[in-house]
Amino acid sequence: MEKGLLYPVTNQFRQDQKLDGLWDFKFDPQAQGEAKGWTTGFDDPIKMPVPASFNDFFTDKDSREYTGDFWYAKKFFVPTYMDGQTIQLRFGAATHRATVYVNGQEIRSHEGGFLPFTADITDAVKLGQENIVTLKMNNELHRDALPAGDTATLKNGKKMAKPFFDFYNYSGLNRSVHLLAVPKNHIYDYSTTYDVSEDQATVHYSVQATDGSNFKVSLSDGDGKVVATAEGQTGDLVVKNPTLWQVRDAYLYTIKFELLDAGKAVDEYSDEIGLRTIEIKGHEILVNHKSVYLRGFGRHEDSIYAGRAFDLNVERRDMNLMKWIGANSFRSSHYPYDEQVYKFADREGILITDEVPAVGFKMAAASFLGGLNQSFFDGDWIDELYKKHIDQVKDMIKRDKNHPSVLAWSLCNEPDTSTDSAVPYFTKLFNDSKDLDPEQRPRTFTLNEDDTFEKSKCLKFPDFYLLNRYPGWYHKWGYEISDGEAGLRAELDEWKNSDIDKPIVFSEYGADTEPGLHKLPSIMWSEEYQIELLDMFDRVFDSYDFIRGEQPWNLADFQTVEGNMRVNGNKKGIFTRDRQPKAAAFYLKKRWTSLPLDY
Numbered sequence: 001m002e003k004g005l006l007y008p009v010t011n012q013f014r015q016d017q018k019l020d021g022l023w024d025f026k027f028d029p030q031a032q033g034e035a036k037g038w039t040t041g042f043d044d045p046i047k048m049p050v051p052a053s054f055n056d057f058f059t060d061k062d063s064r065e066y067t068g069d070f071w072y073a074k075k076f077f078v079p080t081y082m083d084g085q086t087i088q089l090r091f092g093a094a095t096h097r098a099t100v101y102v103n104g105q106e107i108r109s110h111e112g113g114f115l116p117f118t119a120d121i122t123d124a125v126k127l128g129q130e131n132i133v134t135l136k137m138n139n140e141l142h143r144d145a146l147p148a149g150d151t152a153t154l155k156n157g158k159k160m161a162k163p164f165f166d167f168y169n170y171s172g173l174n175r176s177v178h179l180l181a182v183p184k185n186h187i188y189d190y191s192t193t194y195d196v197s198e199d200q201a202t203v204h205y206s207v208q209a210t211d212g213s214n215f216k217v218s219l220s221d222g223d224g225k226v227v228a229t230a231e232g233q234t235g236d237l238v239v240k241n242p243t244l245w246q247v248r249d250a251y252l253y254t255i256k257f258e259l260l261d262a263g264k265a266v267d268e269y270s271d272e273i274g275l276r277t278i279e280i281k282g283h284e285i286l287v288n289h290k291s292v293y294l295r296g297f298g299r300h301e302d303s304i305y306a307g308r309a310f311d312l313n314v315e316r317r318d319m320n321l322m323k324w325i326g327a328n329s330f331r332s333s334h335y336p337y338d339e340q341v342y343k344f345a346d347r348e349g350i351l352i353t354d355e356v357p358a359v360g361f362k363m364a365a366a367s368f369l370g371g372l373n374q375s376f377f378d379g380d381w382i383d384e385l386y387k388k389h390i391d392q393v394k395d396m397i398k399r400d401k402n403h404p405s406v407l408a409w410s411l412c413n414e415p416d417t418s419t420d421s422a423v424p425y426f427t428k429l430f431n432d433s434k435d436l437d438p439e440q441r442p443r444t445f446t447l448n449e450d451d452t453f454e455k456s457k458c459l460k461f462p463d464f465y466l467l468n469r470y471p472g473w474y475h476k477w478g479y480e481i482s483d484g485e486a487g488l489r490a491e492l493d494e495w496k497n498s499d500i501d502k503p504i505v506f507s508e509y510g511a512d513t514e515p516g517l518h519k520l521p522s523i524m525w526s527e528e529y530q531i532e533l534l535d536m537f538d539r540v541f542d543s544y545d546f547i548r549g550e551q552p553w554n555l556a557d558f559q560t561v562e563g564n565m566r567v568n569g570n571k572k573g574i575f576t577r578d579r580q581p582k583a584a585a586f587y588l589k590k591r592w593t594s595l596p597l598d599y
């Protein structure tokens with residue numbers, strides 16, 4: 001678990017310099033990089049863009065599909081004015097694991113490919129000189145790691161990823177690398193919780209520094225006017241007649257912490273926050289005490305060329321597409337996204353269900369992809385897996401807790417919840433995670449077709465339900481879709497007739513659709529069929545008042561493993577992979593823009 005995950009800033013006390021650009025890159029299939037001295041660099045490197053996944057740049061299959069160790073290296077200069085400061089390297093995401101060396105000295109390792117980590121390199125760097133950072137990375141999948149899968153060794157000796165999930169195992173330095181200089185005594189974390197009413201909002205804050213507890217705190221409005229101040233490590237900032245952060249009508253304040261030593265500021269950290277509350281009450285999801293109906297998508301960080309890398313251009317386009325279509329939410333399926341995505345959502349008033357990469361925790365999924373048929377949670381890998389799982393839940397919440405856009409935490413995607421061995425695993429997970437979020441936002445996981453109301457043994461854990469249902473695609477498809485609707489209604493009648501008093505959000509449903517394929521009457525894969533399927537689900541959603549959200553799968557087409565059920569990726573996108581609309585986009589826009597923005 002990381003001590004602090006504050007997003008890097010530059011100010012009078014701190015320096016943030018991105019090291020993005022071309023790095024040296026080399027595959028290490030024999031895992032001999034250390035023995036060959038690659039910790040201080042290596043010959044014949046490939047020049048590799050960072051941030052980016054390495055896979056799709058190559059023209060040969062061995063390189064695109066490469067699984068095993070690989071290395072990055074970059075020379076960087078540390079100016080003498082950083083002398084006396086704590087000097088760090090912050091990696092936004094190294095997928096899936098990394099060991100960091102500076103000038104040949106091993107600094108630290110990190111497991112988990114979708115969350116940041118910081119390496120303190122103060123004692124390893126040479127001031128006023130050029131230094132070199134190298135990373136030994138690895139992208140193998142294992143059952144005791146997130147996301148879950150296997151790594152096969154082919155007869156030719158090459159390794160191959162065998163994911164228990166269907167997004168492509170894009171790997172590399174997928175997010176930015178920052179060279180940071182902060183004061184020896186610096187702020188490393190803060191949190192805020194809120195009480196809001198029409199005429200007053202109170203920000204309860206807590207702030208932590210490496211040494212000292214004397215703080216000055218101020219809150220400024222969107223025009224930079226200070227509207228409240230406070231002192232101390234914890235305290236309240238009271239705002240009269242506040243402008244609240246609302247769904248699709250965002251307003252951001254800036255909170256500023258100054259760390260004092262003998263009355264003098266020695267560090268400072270500012271961040272944008274939104275004054276709002278999140279609650280679940282009965283069947284309702286409430287923002288600022290008002291019920292919200294979620295409409296939006298499951299997404300992926302996925303684009304042509306750079307794979308899983310965060311791309312500001314793609315994010316700008318995706319946010320505009322979501323606003324155009326009338327969406328107000330999305331799930332960060334199936335991993336925490338780059339921090340800049342949450343900043344976009346903070347500014348746009350979009351709600352995020354933030355999901356940790358606990359995906360593939362179901363052998364049925366593996367069997368779907370040629371895996372096994374045993375229950376996932378009684379495997380001998382579970383203890384080691386749980387350590388990584390809770391560690392990444394802790395870091396996801398630590399990193400994202402101060403975003404107004406974060407609505408809820410999804411602790412798993414489509415796990416096996418219908419076998420006895422799942423119960424102790426989720427009992428522990430929900431106990432160990434309940435106090436991680438100062439705001440106590442709802443926690444949940446998605447339930448797929450094997451985990452219906454009737455079969456799941458874990459329905460007591462989620463604060464609200466995320467249902468992934470695929471009648472009309474993975475079963476009861478085509479002309480049989482009417483039976484699919486009947487089966488869906490039968491399950492929802494069970495929920496309706498039960499004593500469960502929590503909201504249901506449909507977090508996945510959809511049909512693979514080849515853009516430009518038209519057929520009258522429809523056939524599967526046609527644009528017409530995708531609309532027919534969405535229309536069927538919408539008829540069902542409109543029949544049950546405890547359904548409080550619809551998030552079809554997926555915002556856009558995305559890359560998957562190759563297979564006989566995929567046509568160059570998953571085509572359930574409402575938009576194509578290059579972010580152009582299929583006919584279903586206009587269908588959804590008509591439905592969603594007919595609802596009030598904050599409905």
Ligand SMILES: CCC[C@@H]1NC[C@@H](O)[C@H](O)[C@H]1C(=O)O
Pocket residue numbers: 165166167334414448449468470474508553570572
């Ligand atoms: C029946 C499970 C459906 C599955 N759910 C998880 C997503 O990551 C996949 O893309 C989606 C699909 O197969 O389209």
